Amino acid sequence: MRRKAQQEYDVIVVGSGAAGGMCAYVLACSGVKVLMVEAGRDYDPVTETPMFQLPKDAPMRGAGTAEKPFGFYDATVDGGWRVPGEPYSSAEGTDFLWWRARMLGGRTNHWGRISLRMGPYDYAPRSRDGLGFDWPMSYEDVEPYYDKTEMLIGVYGSNEGLENTPDSAPGVLQPPPAPRAEEMLTQKVCAEQLDIPVVPAHLAIMTQRQDADRLSRALWPNNALAQRVTADSMRSRAACFYATPCGRGCSIKANFQSPTVLLPPALATGNLDIITDAMVREVTVDSSGRANGVHYVDKRTRIEEHASARVVVLAASALESARIMLNSKSGAFPDGLANGSGLVGKYIMDTVGAGVGGQIPALENMPPHNADGASAMHLYMPWWLYQEQARGQLDFARGYHIEFGGGRKMPGFGFMGGLAPFTDGAYGQRFKEECRRYYGSFLWFDGRGEMIPNEDCYCEIDPGSVDQWGIPTLRFHWKWSDHELNQARHMQKTFASIIESMGGQVTSTVHDDGARAIARPGQIIHEVGGVIMGDDPNRSVLNQFCQSWEVDNLFVTDGGCFVSNADKNPTLSIMAIAWRASDYIVEQLASRSIG
C-alpha cells in the first residue's frame, strides 16, 4: 500500500496529519482517486504505542531530550523542534522554534487532543476590534463541518451556551468524564471567589464507543461506500479505559489520530494510495501555469521522483506548505507558486503561552484514589472577559483560555524535585514523609491565547541553505506586539490569583514584563498562517475553500490558510475547514471546473 499504484491520480495530498488525513478521507469516500505523499515513515499506533510502559523502564526515567522533547514515550518519530538533517534559521533577534513530526499522521499522533471550536467572533475579529483580518467565511459556514468532524473523530465535552464558545448540535458530543479532585476544587474556588467559569473541556477522546450506524449515516447520506468504511472504522475503536497518556498514541484507538481514525477508512475505499518517506520539494506546473503534480525525494533511495494529478492539495503543515510554494519557482511564478500577492510565508502566527505553578495545601495528604482519568484535562476555563475587553478595560485585544492540571499522577522524571523550599531541604526519613504529604498538591496553570497577525512575523527561503534532501530551507522573522505581551502578563497574574485564592503558594516566577512571561514563538506548536485566505486576490493567497486564487487546481488545507489564530487550539478547525474544502474539490472535479 505504501507505493504509487497508478500513473495518474485525481488528487495528490501532501501530508497525512489533521488536514491531509481529513482531505484523503473525504475525497476517497467521495470516489476520488487520491495519492498521499508523506515525508516521514509509516507508523501504526495499534502496534507501536507503548501502552502502560513505566518511566522506570525508559532511558533517564523518560525525561525529555533534544531528540524526544516531550519525553521518551511521546509518540513523535523523527520530529521535534529539531529534525535531523533538516535545519531552519532565524533572522537576527528572532527566536522561533519550528516543530515538525516526520511520520504518518504527523502531529496528530502526539497532540493534546484539545478540540475547541472557533466561535462567531473568531471568524470576524477585525469587524469587532479593527485588528488583523476577518475570515472570508463565517462561523455559520463552518459550523456543519465542526459537527461532522466531532461526530467522526469522537469528542467529549458539554454544551454550556457561553459567549463565543459554540455549542455542538445535539447528539454530537460524547459525555465528558467526571472531574478529578483538584479540578473540582479549582472549579469551586474560581466560581466562589473569582467569577471564572470552569467547565468540561472538549477533547478528542472517546468516553463511549461510537454509534457506528447512526453516525455513518448522518455523515454520509446516500453514500453506501462511505457509510460502510466509516462504520467499520468506528466499530474497531474502543472507548477510553482511563490509563496511559494520550501523547504516546493509543493502541485501542480511543483518541483521535489520523492513522487510526482517518487513514484506515480512506484506505478501505480502495481510492487511496500512500507513499511514505517521500519529501516533497515543489509543486510542478504545466505550460498554462496549472499544477500538474509534485516533485519529491524518495528518502530511501535519495532519488527524486515525480507524481502527477489533476489537483494538488498541500497539507504539509502551515510552514512546510509555504516552504513548498516558495520553492516552486517557474517562469510563470518566479517568486514562488501562486505568490502574486507576495503573501506566501507572511502573517505567520503561534499561540500566546504563559504558565504558573502552585502548591495547594488543601490537596496535601489526599486519600489514595485513581486520578489518571482521560490523561488530559477534564475541565478548562474558556475566555470569560469578552465584556471587559469590549469596554476597553484590558490592555490587550483578544482572549485566552486556561488549561490546568496536576494531582496524583504517575510519578515521572523530576518527581518532588521542587520540594526543598517547602521543607527547608528535608532529607532522610523526613523527606520520605514530606513526599507522601505533598504528593498530588502541585498544580500548573497554562494560558493559551490569541495572537494577532502582524507584518513582522514571516518566513522566507534562506538563500544560503539546503537540507539533506537538497531542498532550500526556511528563515524566520518574528516580533510580538504589545497585545500578546500584555496578554501573557495578564495570564500569569490571573493564575497567581487563582492559586492564592485556593490558599496556595505560587511556585514559579510571575513576571511584570510580558516579554519574560511569554513562551517562545513556535513553542506552543500552534503555528498557522503564511498562506492566508481572504476575499481579495491581492490581499490573500487562497479563497474561502482553500483554493489558490492564481492556480485553481492548487489547494492549501492545513493551518496555513488561517487568517487569525483564536485561543481555540487549531487542530479541530483545521479538520473542519479541510473537510469543507474537500467537499468543494469534489464538486469542482465533478463539474470539471478544475483539473
Add this chain to the structure above:
Amino acid sequence: MSDQPRVSDDTKRALPILGQDGAGVPMDRRQALKVMAIAAAGPTLASCAPGEAPVDATIPAPTSNPKAAGTAWDPDLVAPSVPWERTLSADELASLADLCDVIIPADDRSPSASSVGAHDFIDEWVSAPYEGNERDLVVIRGGLLWLDRESTDRFGDGASLRFRDCSLEQKHAICDDICYEPNAPAGYEAGARFFDRVRYLTSTAFWTTTNGMQDLQYIGNVPLTRWDPPPPEVLRHIGVE
C-alpha cells in the same frame, strides 16, 4: 554496558491490572487484552463489542517494535533500552549508594533508595550524552570527593575518612549544612548544589519504581471500564460535596 546490574524491582511490562477500591471498575487482564486485540485486528473483528470477542482472539501486547529505526529520534518505545555506556566506577557507585540512602532510607513502608537502584539510575543519568547530563557528571563526581574531603576535615581526626564510613550522626551533621542552599553556611554553596542535585535524582529514581509508587499509593495506570467521580472521602477532604 556497565558491569553493574540494572536493578529492577519489577520487570513486568505487560498490562498491570490491579484491583482497587473507590473510583472506577477495573477491567480484568483478559478483558483489557481483548480490547487491545480487537483494535489490533481492525475492521475484520469490528462487529465484536469488547465483551463479545472470542477468547482466542486475545493476543498479547506487543513486546517490541520492529518498525522503529532504533535511533535516538526513533527508539523502540515498546521495549526501551539505554544505549550509552556507564561512567561511574564501582567505588563511586558505592559512595553514591550510601548518600542515596541518607536521602531516602528504608522505613516500614518501603525500602531504601539504593536497594531499588537509585545510584544506578544516577550513573545512567550522568553518563548520558547530553550537555546537561555532562554537567551533572562533573557535579556528582566532584561532589562525592568534596563529601569525603569534608568528612576527613571534620571527623577524620588527622586521618582520611570517607563519607560512607562516617556514622549516621556524622553524615547528618554534614548534610544539615548542605541540604538547603539558602541556609548553607558560607563556603558550603557548592556542596549544597551537589546535594540538591543528588536528592533530585534520587527522588526521581526512587518514587518511579514500583516500590516507590506503592509507597505513595499511586494506583493508576490500570484500564478501567468506566470513570467515576472521586470517592466520598476525597470530596470530604477537599470540602466539595
